[in-house]
Amino acid sequence: MFEVTVQAGFSSGHYLRNYNGKCENPHGHNYRVLVTLVGAELDETGLLLDFKLLKHVLRPTVDYLDHQMINDLEPFITLNPSAENLAKYFFDNTATQLDEMTSGRVRVKDCTVFETDTSFARYFEQL
Template sequence: MSQIRITKQFNFETGHALYGYDGKCKNVHGHSYKLNVTVIGKPINDSKNVKNGMVIDFGDLKKIVKEEIVDKFDHATVLNKNTPHLELAEELIKREHNVILVEYQPTSEQMIIDFAQKIKARLPQEIKLHSLRLQETETSFAEWFASDN
């Protein structure tokens, strides 16, 4: 049977700041992110299986991505914990803000690598993560492809 790719899109709002950057993005700001998640696999070929004909139920993919990415990153502020932004993060946390401290500069490029690792770890063995596309603005996005990694 043929390998089929399916894609589901997710939307979330996230703030971040790029420590040491030489432009406006050094300031805390936010984006309305769009994350396209594409997986690849063979459709189930078992008439007794309630998911017959599906590579993966879109609802199952949604559950994984919501739990690993959307529910955590939506309306959060992402900061690199290895920078002086840690002081800002501690103050925001004291004020009950949702802050995610990461080991990397929170660019779209680094976030998409993080997202790929999290999603791959949760997929059923027979389903592979094919690609991710993280759109930060209307005209700017980062892409991750399994074939490149």
């Protein structure tokens, strides 16, 4: 199997609902997102997926969240904007686009969302 990973970043605010502590108040993060793809076959160029193309796939999701109050955006109006839920959001958005682009040759292995340099959440599904 082959893997490739790209990193993206964005700055946003959020607050956690049904949480008792500082994070129930509006606050911000400089988020860092890592998306790892996996596949058994390379393309005719010898790539699993061009890094530039994967960054292009991530750009609409990053732009949607960047410099926003995440709680004011779908699906986070009702879904708590935790790092865990953001990781799944990136996973789902990336997986949908990749399936269309590569006919299933390339899949999302996992998505990791860092809220700080030392705190992150990861979402993955069994392959």
